[in-house]
Amino acid sequence: xxxxxxxxxxxMISGALIFLSIAMLVFFGLKLSxxxxxGSRLExxxxxxxxxxxxxxxxxxxxxxxxxxxxxTEGGFRISSALISKAQKDIIIKSLNAREQSFEVLGPTIGxxxxxxxxxxxxxxxxxxxxxxxxxxxxxxxxxxxxxxGVAAIIAxxxxxxxxxxxxxxxxxxxxxxxxxxxxxxxxxxxxFSVHDTIVVFDRIRENIxxxxxxxxxxxxxxxxILGTIGRSLNTSMTVIFVLFAMALFGGETIRWFIIAFxxxxxxxxxxxxxxxAPILLEWHNFDKNGGIKNLKVNIKNKLKK
Numbered sequence: 001x002x003x004x005x006x007x008x009x010x011x012m013i014s015g016a017l018i019f020l021s022i023a024m025l026v027f028f029g030l031k032l033s034x035x036x037x038x039g040s041r042l043e044x045x046x047x048x049x050x051x052x053x054x055x056x057x058x059x060x061x062x063x064x065x066x067x068x069x070x071x072x073t074e075g076g077f078r079i080s081s082a083l084i085s086k087a088q089k090d091i092i093i094k095s096l097n098a099r100e101q102s103f104e105v106l107g108p109t110i111g112x113x114x115x116x117x118x119x120x121x122x123x124x125x126x127x128x129x130x131x132x133x134x135x136x137x138x139x140x141x142x143x144x145x146x147x148x149x150g151v152a153a154i155i156a157x158x159x160x161x162x163x164x165x166x167x168x169x170x171x172x173x174x175x176x177x178x179x180x181x182x183x184x185x186x187x188x189x190x191x192x193f194s195v196h197d198t199i200v201v202f203d204r205i206r207e208n209i210x211x212x213x214x215x216x217x218x219x220x221x222x223x224x225x226i227l228g229t230i231g232r233s234l235n236t237s238m239t240v241i242f243v244l245f246a247m248a249l250f251g252g253e254t255i256r257w258f259i260i261a262f263x264x265x266x267x268x269x270x271x272x273x274x275x276x277x278a279p280i281l282l283e284w285h286n287f288d289k290n291g292g293i294k295n296l297k298v299n300i301k302n303k304l305k306k
Contacts (some may be wrong), residue, residue: 003230004223007279014159014276021166024173030165031069031172033080033180034106036115039068040084041106044098045076051098053077059095063088069176073253076101080178118184125188129195130154136199137206144218144285149206152284153198156277160194160269161187167264171257182258190265197237197273201229205278218285222278230274237270 003010034041044051053070056079060067065088068080076098083105084092093100133150164187171177204225212221241263248259 002223003226003275004219004279004282007275007282010275011279011283014272017163017166018159021162021169024166024169025162028169028173030169030179031177032115033178034068034104035181036118036179037068038106039080039082040089041078041080041102041104042084042089042092043073043076043078043101043103044093044096045073045101046098051077051096056096059092062095063091065092069178071176071178071253073101114181118181121184121188122191125191126154126157129157129191133195133199133202137202144281148281148284149202152277152281153195153202155280156198156269156272157191157194159272159276160190160265163268164190164261164265168257168261171260177257182255183261186258186261186265190262190269193240193266194269194272197233197269198277200233201226201273201278202281204229205281219282222282226274226278233270233274237266240266 056070056077057067060079060081063084065084066082068082070080071078086103089100089103130147130150130153133153134147137146137149168177168179168183172179205222208216208221208225209218216224244259244263244266248256248263251259
């Protein structure tokens with residue numbers, strides 16, 4: 001299987017997925033929980049009477065309270081809404097004839113701080129990963145600059161995160177799934193998993209560059225490096241995915257979407273480490289080898305003259 005020979009196909013598939021994900025995020029966005037926006041979260045269970053989403057929405061509307069989302073839990077519902085007082089909460093529970101399981105209130109200021117800290121955490125993680133890879137791969141035999149390994153890994157990482165976010169934009173639209181602080185934890189873990197898998201491939205590329213006794217081309221080195229690590233990557237990822245599926249099925253409603261984020265991230269991360277990261281490295285190498293930006297400008301000028 002010549003992965004590098006068919007790299008344009010894999011890059012096109014990823015390009016299509018990223019385009020769809022960005023379109024989802026632009027037009028529909030993410031359904032943010034009160035962790036980021038502020039508000040109230042009430043979890044209730046029924047006393048035996050039928051308790052459903054319609055009844056909950058009608059009760060909240062009667063009190064002129066905006067409902068953000070209603071999610072089913074084991075034996076009840078979790079309702080995210082605009083900020084409500086304890087008195088309003090008591091009225092709602094009485095109207096629903098329900099039992100209160102938990103009640104949480106988060107102000108908009110705290111929610112904004114949580115959002116800002118989440119963004120900062122992701123940015124710092126990206127900077128740290130790029131720096132680490134650039135330092136770790138500074139010995140690359142002079143074939144390619146070490147910092148390009150770091151940038152290629154980050155591009156693959158962004159690929160994984162954007163597709164995961166796009167999927168949850170779709171889930172928010174279809175199922176009302178909210179993005180909370182736990183989801184940020186999932187994203188950071190996905191980033192770590194993605195980079196870890198990519199580094200394994202890159203390390204084999206660096207090793208084969210150093211020990212290139214057969215004087216292979218850079219394209220051939222990348223191809224044998226991918227083939228040499230693909231079995232290990234797939235075995236590791238499939239083991240993780242099997243465990244995650246078991247947790248998603250039997251772990252309860254509270255962590256289900258958190259686990260689904262992991263499943264999507266690990267699957268896409270495995271794909272990008274094999275089919276995206278190294279091909280990007282090769283395309284970049286070929287681009288520089290053929291004159292880079294300077295040659296691109298000349299070609300554009302020539303086309304404009306025609």
